[in-house]
Amino acid sequence: MTAGLPPTTASEVDAPIWxxxxxxxxxxxxxxxxxxWRRFRRNQLAILALGVISALxxxxxxxxxxxxxxxxEVDRKAFGKPPSLEHLLGTDRSGRDVLSRLxxxxxVSLSVGVVAVTIYLVIGITLxxxxxxxxxxxxxxxxxxxxxxxxxxxxxxxxxxxxxxGRSPLNIMIVIGLLNWPAVTRxxxxxxxxxxEREFTLAARGIGARDRRIILRHILPNVTGPLVVLASFGMxxxxxxxxxxxxxxxxxxxxxxxxxxxxxxxxxxxVLTQKPWLWMAPGAAIAIAVLxxxxxxxxxxxxxxxxxxxxxx
Amino acid sequence: xxxFITRRLLIAVPILxxxxxxxFGFANLAPGDPLSALVRPGSDIxxxxxxxxxxxxxxxxxxxxxxxxxxxxxxxxxxxxEIVGGGSIxxxxxxxxxxxxxxxxxxxxxxxxxxxxxxxLSAFRQHSKLDKAMTVVVISxxxxxxxxxxxxAIYFLAVVPFxxxxxKLLPAGGLEDPVSTLPPLIDELWHLILPALVLAFAGTAxxxxxxxxxxxxxxxxxxxxxxxxxxxxERRVRARHVLRNALLPVVTVLGLSLPSLxxxxxFVETLFSWPGVGQYxxxxxxxxxxxxxMAVGLLTSVVIIVSNLITDVTYAFVDxxxxxx
Numbered sequence: 152m153t154a155g156l157p158p159t160t161a162s163e164v165d166a167p168i169w170x171x172x173x174x175x176x177x178x179x180x181x182x183x184x185x186x187x188w189r190r191f192r193r194n195q196l197a198i199l200a201l202g203v204i205s206a207l208x209x210x211x212x213x214x215x216x217x218x219x220x221x222x223x224e225v226d227r228k229a230f231g232k233p234p235s236l237e238h239l240l241g242t243d244r245s246g247r248d249v250l251s252r253l254x255x256x257x258x259v260s261l262s263v264g265v266v267a268v269t270i271y272l273v274i275g276i277t278l279x280x281x282x283x284x285x286x287x288x289x290x291x292x293x294x295x296x297x298x299x300x301x302x303x304x305x306x307x308x309x310x311x312x313x314x315x316x317g318r319s320p321l322n323i324m325i326v327i328g329l330l331n332w333p334a335v336t337r338x339x340x341x342x343x344x345x346x347x348e349r350e351f352t353l354a355a356r357g358i359g360a361r362d363r364r365i366i367l368r369h370i371l372p373n374v375t376g377p378l379v380v381l382a383s384f385g386m387x388x389x390x391x392x393x394x395x396x397x398x399x400x401x402x403x404x405x406x407x408x409x410x411x412x413x414x415x416x417x418x419x420x421x422v423l424t425q426k427p428w429l430w431m432a433p434g435a436a437i438a439i440a441v442l443x444x445x446x447x448x449x450x451x452x453x454x455x456x457x458x459x460x461x462x463x464x
Numbered sequence: 465x466x467x468f469i470t471r472r473l474l475i476a477v478p479i480l481x482x483x484x485x486x487x488f489g490f491a492n493l494a495p496g497d498p499l500s501a502l503v504r505p506g507s508d509i510x511x512x513x514x515x516x517x518x519x520x521x522x523x524x525x526x527x528x529x530x531x532x533x534x535x536x537x538x539x540x541x542x543x544x545x546e547i548v549g550g551g552s553i554x555x556x557x558x559x560x561x562x563x564x565x566x567x568x569x570x571x572x573x574x575x576x577x578x579x580x581x582x583x584x585l586s587a588f589r590q591h592s593k594l595d596k597a598m599t600v601v602v603i604s605x606x607x608x609x610x611x612x613x614x615x616x617a618i619y620f621l622a623v624v625p626f627x628x629x630x631x632k633l634l635p636a637g638g639l640e641d642p643v644s645t646l647p648p649l650i651d652e653l654w655h656l657i658l659p660a661l662v663l664a665f666a667g668t669a670x671x672x673x674x675x676x677x678x679x680x681x682x683x684x685x686x687x688x689x690x691x692x693x694x695x696x697x698e699r700r701v702r703a704r705h706v707l708r709n710a711l712l713p714v715v716t717v718l719g720l721s722l723p724s725l726x727x728x729x730x731f732v733e734t735l736f737s738w739p740g741v742g743q744y745x746x747x748x749x750x751x752x753x754x755x756x757x758m759a760v761g762l763l764t765s766v767v768i769i770v771s772n773l774i775t776d777v778t779y780a781f782v783d784x785x786x787x788x789x
Contacts, residue, residue: 298475299482302768306727307761308486310749384606391609398611399734399746417615418735424623434612442607449603 187376190454197450200443207440211257220248222255222408231426241428243416247406249432255408256433260440263324263393264386270328272382275335276374280366282336283343290340297333305330306392310401318402320393320409327389338381342374376455383448387441394437410437468780476773483765484538487758488531538762544755546748553759557741563639564740568729570656571663575721578664579671580714586672587679587710588702598672605669610728613662614735621658634658637737659736663728667721674717675710682710712783719775726764 181189191197210217219239220226226238226246234241240249282293309326316322346352347370355369396402397411404412410433416422417430518524522533537544543553586598618636625633635641635655644651682688683706691705692698730742737743741760748756 295478295482298479299486302479302772303483303486303761303765304723304726304768306730307745307757307764310745311754311757311761314749314752387607395609395611395731399731401746401749414612414615417619423615423619424627427619430615434615438608438612441609442603445603445607 187454191450194450194453196446200446200450203439203443204447207257207443208261210254211261214254214258218248218251218254220251222252223247223406231429233426233428240432241426243405243413243429244422244426245406249413249429252408252413253410253432253436256410256413256436257440259320259403259407259409260390260394260411260437263320263327264390264444266321266324267327267331267389267393268382268385270325271330271332271385272335272378274328275332276339276371276378278332279336279339280343280371283340284347284362284366284370286344293336293340297336300330301333306395309392309396310399313396313401318404320403323393323396323402324389327392331385331389334385335378335381338377339374342377343370346370346373380448380452380455383444383451387444387448390437390441390444410440465780469777472773472776476769479769480766483769484535484762485531487761487765488534543759543762546756547753548751553756556744556756557759557763560739560741560744563738564729564733564742566656567659567663567733567738567740568725570660571729572667572718572721572725574660574664575667575671576718579668580675580711582668583672583675584679584707584710587676587683590680598676602669602673605666605672608665609731610662610666611731611735613665614659614732617658617662618735637735639739659732659738662736663725663732666728667725670721670724671714671717675714678713679706679710682706685709712779715779715782716775719772722768722771726768 224247226242226248228246229235229238229242230246231244232238232242238248238250240253242248243252278293278297282290305327308330309323312326313323316326343366347365352365352369355365360369393402394409394411394414397404397409398415398418400415400418402411403409404415413433414430414437416426417434422429515524522530525533534544541554543557545551546553546556582598582601586595589595621634622636625631634657637659638655640648640651640655646654688701688705691701696705726742729740730745732738733740733742734746741763745757745760747753748760
């Protein structure tokens with residue numbers, strides 16, 4: 152048993168790979184959350200990404216206060232002008248300030264990501280815990296429904312439904328949320344199937360805890376790690392889908408500000424070839440936001456699931 | 465083995481039925497029935513005429529009756545007619561399916577070859593510069609959406625070379641150039657390169673990630689250590705003991721990557737004016753053509769279900785351990 156030996160050298164303590172020996176035998180006791188944060192902090196890209204996303208979130212929240220112009224306000228002296236001192240990122244063909252539109256667009260993209268993922272986490276966790284805890288018929292029914300929704304390309308349903316229910320950001324969030332729960336359900340169900348047989352669950356049942364308490368207090372907290380990882384990748388995915396809908400002209404449209412809606416300008420040959428600043432700015436915004444969230448997700452995976460390090464690093 | 469296939473087939477049936485219910489439900493229960501697309505605001509079709517139209521289209525019957533009628537038609541291969549224009553949906557799809565297969569087939573081939581190759585290299589040289597670079601490829605693969613890649617590719621590889629140097633490096637879209645002086649086959653390939661590469665990017669990242677993880681996992685297994693300790697050359701260990709085992713699970717990714725390939729194709733076809741099924745779906749959506757959207761939805765989900773089935777059976781065939789489950 153080498154696992155019980157205390158760390159001897161500094162390099163061993165700071166080893167990039169999670170080691171039960173160094174973490175468990177460290178001088179003071181640390182909670183799992185502190186340990187995870189320690190591992191997350193070592194990933195410089197993830198920390199940088201966290202900074203970028205925090206900045207974007209601040210911009211999104213303060214957009215109405217800090218944006219130089221109203222995103223829908225038309226400057227009659229500047230139609231489709233390239234970047235200048237007055238309009239730092241130029242103006243679009245209707246004379247609206249591109250930078251201000253980007254700042255307001257961040258509100259749409261980030262909130263779509265957060266709300267859509269929250270919706271499908273709630274659905275997925277509920278169905279997954281039921282299926283994995285109850286098993287039997289409940290599991291079979293939920294399993295078939297999950298398979299069905301999974302084998303359906305969600306985008307096609309979104310395409311069909313969004314124009315009917317209206318293209319408001321809220322509707323897009325709800326539709327994305329309603330179609331993406333199967334992955335969460337599968338994950339939660341799988342974890343529940345094994346966790347419900349573990350000793351601590353048996354012990355809880357033995358002292359008379361009710362199902363509700365066992366599910367919420369004893370099993371669910373053990374699934375938090377993988378769920379957080381799934382949620383961060385899911386947020387990036389939801390933002391990609393929302394912007395994509397708008398690029399196709401089926402989502403949020405100008406004059407309302409959104410990154411995807413502004414990127415749609417690139418589908419116009421004149422804009423694509425002659426006014427690249429109009430589509431490069433929103434394109435870069437989407438790429439930076441999504442990349443950052445995925446880097447955070449990657450860091451979280453390494454921090455929260457030490458077992459996955461070997462495969463993915 | 466036969467029992468496994470039978471059971472797998474039986475599971476697919478309720479899923480298939482479920483898919484038809486979902487398709488039908490979404491297209492019919494959503495607010496705004498198909499008639500509102502036909503009867504545009506301001507048209508002079510009113511009151512009684514609308515009732516008669518509803519009757520002619522069978523829209524006044526209860527939902528479950530309409531579902532059964534529709535299912536019967538689908539089973540006979542009749543996908544209905546486009547609400548706008550009145551053409552046969554089946555005919556329109558037959559014309560477009562070959563184009564989509566050409567695009568998706570090329571992209572899938574590129575991503576499997578590139579992804580597996582780079583994944584194996586990356587795993588064999590773990591922690592090397594190449595391996596680190598591949599991490600970036602993987603994250604960009606899931607982060608850069610196909611529409612952004614398509615726009616960037618069109619701008620930098622088709623528009624900019626022409627603007628700056630007057631060279632027609634690659635075409636910005638379309639299936640072929642009707643006035644091209646090139647031989648037809650070369651011209652078609654020339655048009656295929658850019659959309660296929662854009663579509664292949666995300667897939668390459670997926671295959672790379674799975675291959676790398678799979679190779680690394682097998683390398684840690686006891687039988688590989690045994691092979692090494694009996695004095696086998698590293699080359700031989702890798703070729704015969706690692707790769708043979710590590711590449712098996714990659715088969716499953718083929719099936720798993722299909723839905724995202726289809727979604728990618730929808731964007732790529734639309735942005736490159738590629739006359740395939742994806743572009744058709746977007747056109748149908750813009751015109752609120754429900755029968756057409758439903759047909760595309762049904763087609764894609766059948767393709768996904770069948771490919772999942774084939775994947776499972778192939779995997780069970782090559783890896784006997786799976787059949788036990």
